[in-house]
Amino acid sequence: MTEDSILRGVLDGWKSAVDAHDPDRVAALFTGDAVFQGLRPYGVGPAAVAGYYASQPAGLAAAYELRETRRLADDLVLGYASVEFTIPDRPPVAAFLCVIVRGTGDAWHIAHYQISRLG
Template sequence: MSADPADATNDPMRQTLSRWKAAFDGHRPDEMAELFTSDALFQGFGPETTAGREAVRAYYEAVTEDRWAEVGKVQGYRIGDQVAGGFADVVFRGAEGWTAPVHLSLVLRREGDGWLIRAYHVSRIATDN
């Protein structure tokens, strides 16, 4: 993400990714689930799309604690005051050297004063390794 932390305060995509990364890196599945709308659509590495906060919480509960995410290039958009989203290059890493580079796409919806994830999708990037 950008080196300027002020970017996150005005950009829904950067703001949400900052909170998402902190919860992911800290292995806090309950906090992860709260980043999503109650009816969120979620497509992680699993073969099926799931829906809802409980499915999101269960997914992140199964992620081992030695995993973290590095967020690279972020591109965002806004549609009015209630909808935003975008794409980010993310590399998931594990202590044993495991890596999984992905394109992450999010659709965000404003609820109250903050942004929640309405749709989440990762697309793994094939590497020669």
Template sequence: MTDPMREILDRWKDAFDGHQVDAMADLFTSDALFQGFGPQVVAGRDAVRAYYEAVPDDRTAEVTVLSTYTIGEQVAGGFADVTFRDPKGWEAAVHLSLTLRREVDAWRIRQYHVSRVMAEH
């Protein structure tokens, strides 16, 4: 069995870096819970698509998987560090946690949560 967390994040990074919003939305379950940079948790694939449509086209992500787990054959997840960047020098480091669910055809993200990394807390 491959590592579902690494598999999904490789696909997510490719779609994010290419600003392929439909491909990104397809990585999520239809009832996904999503907490990005915004103040509200949103639900569903359409909300995820709308979130990514608002991200500037020139942003990219550097992903380092920190920890992964599986629970049986249907649930997996883990933690990663992600640094978002653009060519103008903007940068944002986050901790990312995912819960994944195996659907008939692929692993999908059921829960996505980022927490901004601050120099002081």
């Protein structure tokens, strides 16, 4: 698999779960020791991810565009993307997202997630 296809597979699943407001499905995309930095203090592991997304408003949706990909090792891929989060009746939030995904067998999970708001 290419770096692009690996990242799209993971990020498409992330987008789908975020758009569905399904925090447990978002959290299932992360490794047990994932470092997660949303737009507030960081957390570690799927429980932190689920808690973060459970607190997000209903109607939150994400759209992303991959900007760069790098294979760091056979089982590690880095992705850098621009993201726009939309919430009904609010202005969109533009951000950059950096993820490192780790492969185990045929599955890939997010081991590191760092989002930075623009402007």
